Amino acid sequence: MRTKEAIQEDEERIRELVRELTDEKQLQFFKQTEKDLKDPDTYATLNFLFIAGLHHFYLGKWLRGLINFTVFMLGAILLFSPALVIGAFLLLAITIIELKALFNSQILVQEYNNEVMERIYREVIGS
Template identity: 50%
Template sequence: MLDQQAVDAEEERLRELATALPDLQRQQYFQQLKRELRDPDTYAALNWCFLAGLHHFYLGQWQRGLFNLLVFMAGLALLFSPWPWWGLLFIVLISVAELWALFRSQIIIQHWNNQIMRRLLQEYSSAE
């Protein structure tokens, strides 16, 4: 489980490391970081509007997104079958599981962006 204080401290530490980079590398780092960072509001909107897992695709988590989408679609298909309760159960289960991500979208994306910052810092630090 993600801890807000730990994620905040990690972000601050990464920002300090970024400012210590030489000028040219720092400029390149921030340009690439700007392209790769994810927006928590977009993530939350994709989750809210489409509980089918589209927010996982936004982060490049294709397998998890496909799993959620398939479970959701199976639930929809089962709603119109002789077993509609199974369809309802599938939809409710996937929706409840994804509500956690909806309400924690800020910290999830902050942690995701910290991972991007860490990876880029490693790339630019090793290039020195």
């Protein structure tokens, strides 16, 4: 993961590029970003629910979300079987892994949003 400073510099670079666009293209850019940008608080809330994977789905990372959700569900199911210890271990492991995403939610979503803004900018200047 990149540093917070590098991500903020990247965001500022994109914003400077957008300021150089014509008013019409700026409007087009901002209309599209309003639809496509993600909210860090929503991401953190989905992660905080500990139904592993929902926050990945929110950012469109379907494979990672599916893997997390599957491991979470397997762990939950195993809690009610003779393999209780394995189920508890899986839930603990996924929780520890996802805590990092929870604590870094602001940076992760800002980096995602930078990628979205970069893509939209390229589309706007290409049209």
